[in-house]
Amino acid sequence: MREKTIGIARGLYYYMYYPMWKKFFLELGTKVIVSPPTNKRIMDLGVAYSVDDICISVKVYHGHVKYLLDRNVDFIFVPRIVSEEKHKENCPKLLSLPDLIRDTFSIEESRILSPELYFNWNRAKTEEELFKIGVLLSNKTRKEIKSIIRKSLAFQKTYEYYLNRGYNTLELYPRLTNLKKLKPKKMKSGILIGIVGFPYDIYDGYLNASILDKLKKMGINYVVSNMLNYKLINRSYKFLNKDLFWHQSNVALKAGLYFLSSKDIDGVITISSFGCGLSAIYTKLLDIFNKERNKKPLIHLVIDEQTGEAGILTRLEAFLDLLKIRKGREIYV
Amino acid sequence: MSKRLIIFPRMGNSWISFKTYIKNIGDIPIIPRPLNKRVLELGVKYSPEGICFPFKVLLGQYLDLFERLNLGKERKVYIISLGGYGPCRFGYYNALHEKILKDLGYKNFEIITVEGIDHPFYRGFPKFIKMIGKLFGFHPPWKVIKGFINAGYKLYFIDKLEKLAYKIMPREINRGETLNTLNKALTILDKAPYNNLRKIKEAYEEGVEMLKRITIDKKKEVIKVGLVGEAYMLMDYDNNREIEKKLAYLGVEVDRSLRTSTWASDRIIFVKKHKEHMMKIIKPYLNCFIGGDGQESVMNTILYKEKGYDGVVHVLPFGCLPEIVAKEILAKVSRDIDMPVLSISLDEQTGEAGLITRLEAFVDLLRERKYKQKEVLV
Numbered sequence: 001m002r003e004k005t006i007g008i009a010r011g012l013y014y015y016m017y018y019p020m021w022k023k024f025f026l027e028l029g030t031k032v033i034v035s036p037p038t039n040k041r042i043m044d045l046g047v048a049y050s051v052d053d054i055c056i057s058v059k060v061y062h063g064h065v066k067y068l069l070d071r072n073v074d075f076i077f078v079p080r081i082v083s084e085e086k087h088k089e090n091c092p093k094l095l096s097l098p099d100l101i102r103d104t105f106s107i108e109e110s111r112i113l114s115p116e117l118y119f120n121w122n123r124a125k126t127e128e129e130l131f132k133i134g135v136l137l138s139n140k141t142r143k144e145i146k147s148i149i150r151k152s153l154a155f156q157k158t159y160e161y162y163l164n165r166g167y168n169t170l171e172l173y174p175r176l177t178n179l180k181k182l183k184p185k186k187m188k189s190g191i192l193i194g195i196v197g198f199p200y201d202i203y204d205g206y207l208n209a210s211i212l213d214k215l216k217k218m219g220i221n222y223v224v225s226n227m228l229n230y231k232l233i234n235r236s237y238k239f240l241n242k243d244l245f246w247h248q249s250n251v252a253l254k255a256g257l258y259f260l261s262s263k264d265i266d267g268v269i270t271i272s273s274f275g276c277g278l279s280a281i282y283t284k285l286l287d288i289f290n291k292e293r294n295k296k297p298l299i300h301l302v303i304d305e306q307t308g309e310a311g312i313l314t315r316l317e318a319f320l321d322l323l324k325i326r327k328g329r330e331i332y333v
Numbered sequence: 334m335s336k337r338l339i340i341f342p343r344m345g346n347s348w349i350s351f352k353t354y355i356k357n358i359g360d361i362p363i364i365p366r367p368l369n370k371r372v373l374e375l376g377v378k379y380s381p382e383g384i385c386f387p388f389k390v391l392l393g394q395y396l397d398l399f400e401r402l403n404l405g406k407e408r409k410v411y412i413i414s415l416g417g418y419g420p421c422r423f424g425y426y427n428a429l430h431e432k433i434l435k436d437l438g439y440k441n442f443e444i445i446t447v448e449g450i451d452h453p454f455y456r457g458f459p460k461f462i463k464m465i466g467k468l469f470g471f472h473p474p475w476k477v478i479k480g481f482i483n484a485g486y487k488l489y490f491i492d493k494l495e496k497l498a499y500k501i502m503p504r505e506i507n508r509g510e511t512l513n514t515l516n517k518a519l520t521i522l523d524k525a526p527y528n529n530l531r532k533i534k535e536a537y538e539e540g541v542e543m544l545k546r547i548t549i550d551k552k553k554e555v556i557k558v559g560l561v562g563e564a565y566m567l568m569d570y571d572n573n574r575e576i577e578k579k580l581a582y583l584g585v586e587v588d589r590s591l592r593t594s595t596w597a598s599d600r601i602i603f604v605k606k607h608k609e610h611m612m613k614i615i616k617p618y619l620n621c622f623i624g625g626d627g628q629e630s631v632m633n634t635i636l637y638k639e640k641g642y643d644g645v646v647h648v649l650p651f652g653c654l655p656e657i658v659a660k661e662i663l664a665k666v667s668r669d670i671d672m673p674v675l676s677i678s679l680d681e682q683t684g685e686a687g688l689i690t691r692l693e694a695f696v697d698l699l700r701e702r703k704y705k706q707k708e709v710l711v
Contacts, residue, residue: 051661053651053678080621087452089420092623092654099619100658103665242428242451245418277422277654280383281429288436 004137005031006113007068007076010038011061012094015169015199016226017119019176020156021077024130027148028138033073035064038206042067047305049104055275056207056304057200058093058100065101075137076101077113084119084247091246091278123153164229169203170212191323192221194259196252196286197271197279199226201303208271208301209309211316220320223265225255233258239289249278256286260296267297267323269316274304297322336361337470340398341413342391343367345568346495347593349523350488351413356527357480358470363402363410365394368571372397377681379433386650386680387565388426390572392433405439413468416448421625421655424448443467483530485594487522490537492592494518497544499589502581504549512578514543555586556699559637561630562648563656566679567591573648573679574688580646583696588642590633591626618662627655634666634674644673644699646692651680673699 006025008014014034025032035042038060046063068076078098081090089095098114101107113136115129127149134145158179162172166185175182193215195202202224205213215222233254236243244250252270259265270286272279283300290298299319301312336359341351343365355362366372368390376393395412399405417424427446434442445467451457469477498515505511518540525536558580566572567589580587599607612620615631622628634645647663649656660676667674675695677688 051657051664054657054661082621087418089418089624092420092625092627092658095420095621096619096623096627096658096662099621100661103618103662106665240428241431242425245424246420275383275652277383277385277652280381280652281422281425284381284384284429285432288432291436 003029003031004075005033005073006137007065007071007073008032008034009061009064009068009076009078010035011064011204012057012097012200013079013081015203017079017081017117017156018173019159020152021079022176023155024148024152025077025137027151028134028140028145030137033068033071035067038063038204043206043305053275054093055277056273057198057204057276058097059305060204060207061097062101062104065105069105069107075111075113076107079117080114081117081119083122085250086121087245088247088250089245090248126153163227166227168212168224168227169199187221188219190219190221191266191320191327192223192264193323194223194225194255194262194265194268195271196225196256196259196268198248198252198273198276199224201271201273201276202226207273208303209312211269211271211301211312214313214316218320223259225252228255228258230254239292240285244278244282246278249282252279253282253285256282257289260286260290260294260298265296266327267299267319269319270298270300272300272302274302297326338363338404338408338410339413340365340395340410343394343569344565345570345593346491346519347488347568349491349519350484350593352523353487353527354480354484357483358472358477360470363398363404365398368393368569373681375400379437383652384429385422385653386572387563388422388429389681390565390569391426392430395430395434396437399434399439399442405434405442407441410442411467412442412444414444414446416446418449418451419624420622423625479528483527483533486530486533488597489594490522490533490540491519492594494522494537494540494544496592497541499577499581499587501544501547501549502578503555503584503586504551504553506548506550508582510547511544514547518543553584555584556643556696556703557586557588557641558696558699559633559640559642559645560587560589560648561591561633561637561645562626563630563650563653564591564596564626566648566650568593568596572650574685576646576648576677576688576692579689579692580696583693585696585699588637590637591629618666619658623655623658625653625655627659630656630659631662631666634663634672635670638670638672642672643703644675644695646695647674647676649676649678651678653678673702 008021022032042063043060045066046059046061049066050059050062065076078101080098081094083089098112102112113133115133116125117129118126130149131145134140134148159172162179162182167182201207230251237257244253256268256270259268270283272283286298290296297319299315301315339355339360340363348364352362352364372393375396376389379396380389380392404410414427416427427444431444445464447464447468450461494515498511502511521540522536525533560567560577568591570577577587577589611628611632614635615628619628619631630647637645647660649660663674663676675691677691
């Protein structure tokens with residue numbers, strides 16, 4: 001029997017739950033194909049196949065899926081992540097992602113794997129849905145599949161533990177096989193900025209003109225919002241009269257509020273994609289909060305398919321100069 | 334207790350009914366102006382950039398009233414609005430409105446949000462009780478119940494009058510007569526005493542009589558189009574640039590899928606029954622809860638096909654989360670059930686001429702299709 005291939009698109013939830021998926025599929029004895037990092041061709045495919053006013057991240061996701069379909073993978077893995085926190089929902093576009101993909105590309109129902117997943121609560125349902133996939137893909141026994149599911153969920157937790165130790169997602173993904181050897185990262189002294197946004201906007205280098213690489217080259221330390229421990233930052237603020245009800249934007253908002261009220265952080269950058277409805281709300285809330293309390297440098301970068309590299313770089317450099325002046329260092333021209 | 338000043342959002346003609354309710358509980362209603370340039374300007378100026386169009390309109394209405402009547406600073410004012418906790422951004426409107434208005438220096442107002450019980454229960458329940466108290470005021474319960482009944486009847490009558498008028502409009506002989514008569518009928522309904530149900534019913538019957546007296550061309554062949562989309566865009570004729578009237582003047586009988594009374598019965602009273610019915614129809618296309626009116630749009634398109642309509646117009650505000658999903662899925666639905674769908678996304682920058690051209694082209698296409706089908710049958 002030939003090895004079955006599973007296609008995973010490098011977009012959206014790939015940047016959050018890939019460690020778990022990889023572990024799960026590899027242990028089941030299947031082959032995992034991940035689409036390459038976003039490039040011009042994939043972006044064009046995505047723009048061609050999706051609705052015009054949907055956000056750029058979902059458009060790019062369409063492109064990745066199209067790429068995988070052209071590679072003739074046996075199954076496309078598009079999970080429906082219903083909820084990542086109790087009493088919290090997700091963005092409607094992400095909730096209906098399997099339906100969007102299926103209806104746009106007219107894929108047969110049997111070729112698309114779309115389990116309904118819950119994270120951090122309702123574990124029974126998640127295990128049940130993953131179990132169905134396990135039975136479909138391999139001829140392992142009940143007991144073995146159950147232990148694989150448990151192992152992969154635990155692996156996700158390990159990965160999140162190392163996120164909190166100062167590594168970002170892109171640094172961790174190549175080292176997934178030997179995570180245990182990593183030591184806590186030490187920060188260099190200097191400017192420290194907080195980056196707020198959804199992981200799929202921040203870590204997709206093609207979309208945001210590789211901001212993270214540029215910061216690294218300039219020798220500037222940064223903390224990304226998904227590297228913080230959500231349990232610690234998720235406290236109730238008097239400023240908010242109602243929590244946001246989407247988990248990912250709640251992470252971004254709480255991280256932003258934490259950065260703005262923390263003494264260690266010199267400035268905050270938010271990265272959001274054009275047409276993203278949720279970032280419209282949390283960026284406004286951060287603006288008002290910053291205006292009321294401590295006035296920290298705060299910049300909103302919005303990315304879309306027409307973003308030129310020069311524009312973002314100029315704004316980033318101006319912002320960093322501002323930080324250096326505030327920190328009391330002169331700039332030599 | 335002194336009389337409170339209460340603002341409620343204006344949505345189509347439903348203000349007549351809300352006014353009745355507030356008068357019944359003995360407070361003073363303040364009705365926002367219909368959408369105009371000033372309201373839109375204020376709303377767009379102070380809203381975040383990527384937020385949906387209804388948010389901007391509502392913020393504009395509040396700011397316009399605060400500015401014109403000098404409210405919110407010295408005189409205390411209450412705003413009644415809806416809320417929620419679903420995936421749609423609509424549920425967060427109240428909180429963000431409050432933040433933005435307070436940021437602009439208006440401190441003396443209070444938003445009464447009509448919504449369910451928040452989680453966790455021990456914190457949500459007292460909030461809920463407080464909200465109920467403010468919504469009803471300190472009045473005997475029979476007064477509140479009477480207010481609800483009177484307002485509910487008016488809402489029902491408004492919807493019936495509108496439905497009748499848009500059935501007549503494409504067939505009228507003198508252009509514009511129906512619209513004038515509808516406005517007259519609504520004025521009569523508005524002027525009917527707020528606390529007398531018998532008189533309200535009489536006013537409604539008078540309106541129906543007036544509409545039935547309009548001379549119509551009975552032999553005229555009209556094509557039937559269903560209107561689906563986001564609730565606030567559909568129900569407010571200023572938001573959707575009077576799309577119903579425009580279609581009617583092109584000789585189309587328009588049926589709007591969402592009306593205020595059906596919306597209230599589906600979303601507030603018979604929630605479970607409505608959801609089960611909906612999920613049964615849309616399961617092959619969209620198998621999850623996405624909030625807003627996205628699922629309703631898909632469901633109604635399928636239902637219109639079953640009822641024998643010729644086409645569907647889908648109206649959405651630019652960047653609306655659930656409706657975008659519906660838009661992408663409607664493309665597939667349209668292919669599968671052979672039903673033309675025109676998606677129109679509107680925001681503050683949409684020009685009038687472009688909209689008319691698109692509607693005309695769509696109506697021409699529908700007419701052609703219908704004509705061809707008949708030829709084949711003959």
